Amino acid sequence: MSMALPLLELRGVNLSFAGNTVLDNVDFSVGRDVIVSLIGPNGAGKTSLFNCITGFYKPQSGSIKVDGHELMGLKPHKVTQAGIARTFQNVRLFQQMTVLENVMSGSHCRSRAGAISAILGLPSQRREEAAIRAHAIECLEFVGIADEMDRDATNLAYGHQRRVEIARALATRPKLLLLDEPAAGLNAGEKQDLLNLIGRIRDELAISVLLIEHDTGMVMKISERISVLDHGVIIAEGAPKEIQANPKVIEAYLGQDDGEDLL
């Protein structure tokens, strides 16, 4: 792959539900080894954009490429295999499974042993199972909660559940990690830890991060680039300083109750 090619590239993506336009001709890209934020008022279509990238929504037209490979029309599990992982606004861990099992489930798409060798318990399958376990533990160590791996996932403190979700996403070995409001519900200390973690994901794992976040302070601190989505249209794109000064952005936010957040 040519390095000039962006990691993720959306061109002319249109999405509508029953005649209501959700995304209007969206052009958007994410480079390599970068942290990019997608911001915008509530209902702007940010999560819908994530759902298009991950294959859950089928845009009416447009192109979504990762590393030059077209994702449009691919099933969600193929999109994950192509190197995209995501987390959710509200934590969605597998209940009744341990922390470690949750993270191990993320490695499924990278496993090569087929169903037959799994049913027969062949040595190749056992070796792979051991490798998956080791990788899952690495991911848990990376996010700093390896000591809780045998607990039931839903018994963890909320902030830790968020980390399990990130570890599970990392276990899919993504090139790009989509985080949907990762700071929601975290206290100030936990937010700082999250900032450090996101930085390390980019620096140490060379994974690009695209986040949707309402905490504008955090967004300004961590992002190299910011895109602003309003009513399904990308109205601005640039470095944090440019975005803060952009009159269109200020206007979009002033229409909102939380308009002062940005200023």
Place this chain on the structure above:
Amino acid sequence: MSVFDIFLQQLVNGLVLGSFYALVALGYTMIYGVVKLLNFAHGDVYMVGGFVGFLVLSVVAPMVGPGWTGVAVSMVVAMIAVGFLGVVIQRVAYQPMLNAPRLSILITALAVSLVLQNGVLTLTHGQYQPMGADLGFGGVNLGLLFISYNQMILVGTAAALMIALELFVSRTQYGRAMRAISIDKDMCRLMGINVTAVIAVTFFIGSALAAAAGTMAGAYYGSVWYFMGFLIGIKAFTAAVIGGIGSIPGAMLGGLILGLLESFGTQIPGIGSEWKDVFSFAVLILVLVLKPTGLLGKSEQERM
């Protein structure tokens, strides 16, 4: 015979019956887990398993004899063949209905049940087919109690299959994916799990276990016929509900409990064996009233 003799003998009988119920109940519960479908065709899959076992045995018996070797070969072939039948049923009948209302897919399952039953009815003209297995009458006399080798092999085989399933579910990627799918299917897709493939594997395993039970039942009771899956299908469903539908250990426990209840129930003075079905279904109603989630089932939590 003393009361104690009878107790021990019924314990053994109950274990045998319970093994059949448990093997069939496992398929019910696994399939419910991944697609939330009560597969009412599952008893008929068991019946087809019995017939495939019957056909294979009639081919291999001249070569390896009609003893347990022949039955074992028949059972393995039946498991593989019927496993694939399960996958085909899923793809043809259930896959297109996955996003339809729950009632539609339930009716589809009843239709599949009728297709299998009437298909075999037409092919066999409704005749009992003698299995032709010769398992002998040997056994071990434990003083008060006689246990035949057949009973031991049968319960042992069922136990081995259940242990293998438990290892598969707890120690392999597919098993983990199966559990994960029963919790949150969309999340599994985002984890890169090929949900369709895992569902197919689940149908394969569930159907293969039913076929194992069908072949063993045919060999043990001596014959197979097109209607043999009806009652055991409902009993296995009962067992799965008693244990907690969706729970694999629950299905094993429910099957054994039901087998034991039936065999002991018939010993109560004044209650003959013709009452054993009344017994089972009374227990089903009791469980549904007192603990609708079953003994090992967890209550469903709605996520927002």
